[in-house]
Amino acid sequence: MAASELILDLILCLVLLSLAVAVVEVKRLYDSIILFIAFGLILSITWARLGAPDLALAEAAIGAGITGVLLMAAYANLAPKKHLQNSHRSWLAVGFSLAAMVWLVLSLIPLADSPESLVAVAEQAMADSGVTHPVTAVLLNFRAWDTLLELVVLLLALLGMQQLRLPSLKIAYPWPLLNAWGRYLAPLTIVIGGYLLWRGSSGPGGAFQSGALLAAGLIVLRLNHVIPGLSWQHAWLRCSVLCGAGFFLIIACLTAWLGQGWLDYPASYSASLIFIIEFLATISIAVTLAWLVTGQQEAAS
Amino acid sequence: MIEALSILLLWLGGAFFVIGTVGLLRFPDVYSRLHALTKADTLGLGLVILGLSLRADQLFTVLLMLFIWLLVMASSATACQLLARYQLQSDKDSSDGGK
Incomplete structure (x- = not known):
């Protein structure tokens, strides 16, 4: 049972990462939007697998649903000559994203050491919430x-x-x-x-x-x-x-x-x-x- | 007995999804792709839900799953019609433009 679940999770991670890369890399903006919606759906399944149904619901409704429609509406407003994705890399953006990622991961590490304490604090206060x-x-x-x-x-x-x-x-x-x-x-x-x-x-x-x-x-x-x-x-x-x-x-x-x-x-x-x-x-x-x-x-x- | 039937139905449902995906990737035009896709996901999902219903311990769960199936069927039928009509329209437009 554990092995089959591991396979499912690994496939989810792999699909999530390849979709993320594909969203940035595809030429046509329209394909990018479709892939982004698919990315949102896979992300929502990932949240569900992690045991966070609240986030899964929000991601499915907002991330995949409403954001997808918003992007489509923006696309409908674009002039046809802008339908291709900007292909040149902005190294500033890459550097900024990497720095933000490192900072987020570093700030998550202390949480891994004390997961019980926050949960315990929240559960103690539940009675008056x-x-x-x-x-x-x-x-x-x-x-x-x-x-x-x-x-x-x-x-x-x-x-x-x-x-x-x-x-x-x-x-x-x-x-x-x-x-x-x-x-x-x-x-x-x-x-x-x-x-x-x-x-x-x-x-x-x-x-x-x-x-x-x-x-x-x-x-x-x-x-x-x-x-x-x-x-x-x-x-x-x-x-x-x-x-x-x-x-x-x-x-x-x-x-x-x-x-x-x-x-x-x-x-x-x-x-x-x-x-x-x-x-x-x-x-x-x-x-x-x-x-x-x-x-x-x-x-x- | 019920367990075996349920496993059989789940496998059949999964197989329909795989067949539909192969059709989506391999068929030449939009209409036949839509045909493959919509048959696969309505029937595939129906079989999966039937298989899961045999394992459900409450009638309510079964009704909920049937309701989901109905919703998916109706929306996939509508989406299929919309895509096919859009394709028909753009085929007509492009052949008119060629003349």
Whole structure:
């Protein structure tokens, strides 16, 4: 049994590395995007093999799914003469990546010596965290600061896109079959996304996975012309983009002002606070990601 | 008995995946490749799920796997149609352009 598992893991590593090299090395940009999506899927299986289902779900939904669609949308905006990959090497980039890799590996080595201590600390504090799933407790309670910054990063990405004032995606009229299948898929994404969000407090799942899934549903509906374009002028769009990070910040300020410190929730409220934060973050993530792919610029008038 | 049947079904499913991959790599044009691929993954996955269902200890797990199979079948049928229609369109366009 162990031997066959070792073979599977070795094949996974090999495929992962060759896909990573192929993504950089292939000539045509389109092939590179397809290979990158395949890379995301293999990476997600790798996370699952390592016993990290939360990361596997996030990688499959965001890394392979939404990022793939984003790259495709960017590719559709490119002029045909730019469809080949830039072939000359930038040694600066190679050096920087190598330095970053060495630094990351060096900072991981101390963790290998004391794996139990961190796990033990987290498990001791589980009782006051308000949730029963350790990963969610770390993400939204013990290290809530990191998650808040992740939401801000997403917001920054959206603002950057907004500054570029790219032309909006031209969407072909869909074939009836795709249209019909899209209409079946959209309610399913709401059900599964809602389940992932709800499940986050006791098992693998949570705001990012659920938000990415809902964004996928929104994108499918938009590509099928079922919903009108997401325009930045709609007040509801701005509100839903801001509500996740905004509410998180308000809680952070309130806990600093009235409570024990930044994002140190009072134990009796932590369960409901975490759920509201996750719910609003899911909405923000879903709308932001969908806007990044299919966002519409107003016609300059 | 059930164990042996399950192993047989899993092997058959795996074989269909391998055959589909060989077809994808060896067939000459998009339509026959799509044919090989979609047959292989719907039937292959169906057999794997049947094999796994024989080992499942709960009815719920079986229903969940059947549901996944249905989803994969429907989306692979849709994706196959889309790719084939796209190819047909670009074949037409290129032959129109040649005239």
